[in-house]
Amino acid sequence: MLRCFVAIGLPAEVQTALARLQAALPLPRPAAAESFHLTLAFLGDIVETAADEAHLALAALRAPGFALTLEGVALFGGAKPRVVYAAVAPQPALMALQAKVEVALRRAGLSPDARRFTPHVTLGRLTGGRAEAARVEAAAAAAAGFRAGPWRVAHFGLWRSDPAPGGRIHAEIMRYPLTAGRAG
Ligand code: 2AM
Numbered sequence: 001m002l003r004c005f006v007a008i009g010l011p012a013e014v015q016t017a018l019a020r021l022q023a024a025l026p027l028p029r030p031a032a033a034e035s036f037h038l039t040l041a042f043l044g045d046i047v048e049t050a051a052d053e054a055h056l057a058l059a060a061l062r063a064p065g066f067a068l069t070l071e072g073v074a075l076f077g078g079a080k081p082r083v084v085y086a087a088v089a090p091q092p093a094l095m096a097l098q099a100k101v102e103v104a105l106r107r108a109g110l111s112p113d114a115r116r117f118t119p120h121v122t123l124g125r126l127t128g129g130r131a132e133a134a135r136v137e138a139a140a141a142a143a144a145g146f147r148a149g150p151w152r153v154a155h156f157g158l159w160r161s162d163p164a165p166g167g168r169i170h171a172e173i174m175r176y177p178l179t180a181g182r183a184g
Pocket of ligand 1 (some may be wrong): 005037038039041042044113118121122170
């Protein structure tokens, strides 16, 4: 079994900006800066033949590249925040790509996570304490002016997630070019 997801990787300068932002937040479980990503679809643990099917479906997908900007810092989880993330400025071409990826995966017989897509780059996770949540919320509010980019997204990828000491490591295993269209 292989834990797989589809994501957009980030250019080095955006990773650096995010690492700087991350360092300003008191995160109990920071995400690994070298594998910051924007998840398009989560496939979960799948057998290798299913990963091959996902690859074929993604390789056949055609969609235009686009410009992306990160803007703001926010938390998932409402009253019990669990994830801190950098938010993404609205980009219809990103939403269109995500929809195409999801449809292509379903047509290939896979079952991507059906939750509504909220574009984000995870910076870290919380462990559940109330004082910790208050500290992180205050720091996130102070960092609300964060902005990185715009940069041009020219490809997306199939990623794998593997357990590692202190968390999981994520790595891109296949890359799919976007077309040089007009979007963004
Ligand atoms: P995120 O942290 O950016 O939300 C690999 O586990 C990646 O898939 C995670 O980094 C996570 O991205 C994303 N993901 C989306 N849905 C998930 C789920 N139900 N379980 C685990 N990871 C999920």
